[in-house]
Amino acid sequence: MRNFQQLLIWQISHELNLTIYKISSSFPKEEIFGLTAQIRRAATSIPTNIAEGSGRNSDAEMKRFLIISTGSCSEVEYQLILSKDLAYITPAQFLELSEQVTTIRRMIHSFISRLG
Numbered sequence: 001m002r003n004f005q006q007l008l009i010w011q012i013s014h015e016l017n018l019t020i021y022k023i024s025s026s027f028p029k030e031e032i033f034g035l036t037a038q039i040r041r042a043a044t045s046i047p048t049n050i051a052e053g054s055g056r057n058s059d060a061e062m063k064r065f066l067i068i069s070t071g072s073c074s075e076v077e078y079q080l081i082l083s084k085d086l087a088y089i090t091p092a093q094f095l096e097l098s099e100q101v102t103t104i105r106r107m108i109h110s111f112i113s114r115l116g
Contacts, residue, residue, distance in 0.1 A: 002062070004047075004054035009107045013047040013069070016100045020076070023097075027088050035079060035088070042075035046104065059115040066108050066115075073105045 004010045020043035027036045046069045053065025077098065084094040 001057065002054040004051040007050065007054065009104065009111055010047050010050045010054070012100070012107065013050060013104050016076075016097070016104060017043045017047055019097065019100075023089060023093060024083075027083070031088075035082065035086075039076060039079040039083065042072050042079060045069070045072035046076070050108075063112055063115050066112050070105055070108050073101050073108070077101050 020039055024036045024039055049065040049069040049072065053062040053069075056062055056065070080089070080094055080097050080101070083089045084091060089097070
């Protein structure tokens with residue numbers, strides 16, 4: 001069992017999640033149950049699955065939850081594209097957030113490789 005709060009991968013994905021919450025709070029009100037909710041759920045899923053996997057008793061289970069986190073990274077990546085195309089976020093915000101998602105995805109893949 002690992003302390004998820006000590007994992008850099010969790011810390012960075014938690015920061016991304018906080019940023020997504022702040023940025024999506026300015027999305028149009030009609031998106032509250034649409035894109036706003038979807039991007040928040042997907043962004044929350046990344047650190048949540050890292051935390052859940054950390055609480056499991058085997059590397060195989062940790063790996064399974066990390067794989068789920070990578071799927072959530074892809075969801076967030078698409079939702080950022082959609083947010084940019086709908087002009088809900090600026091191109092600069094899109095670039096910054098996309099780079100964070102890419103970094104997190106790489107870190108997850110590296111962690112998975114170390115688990116075997």
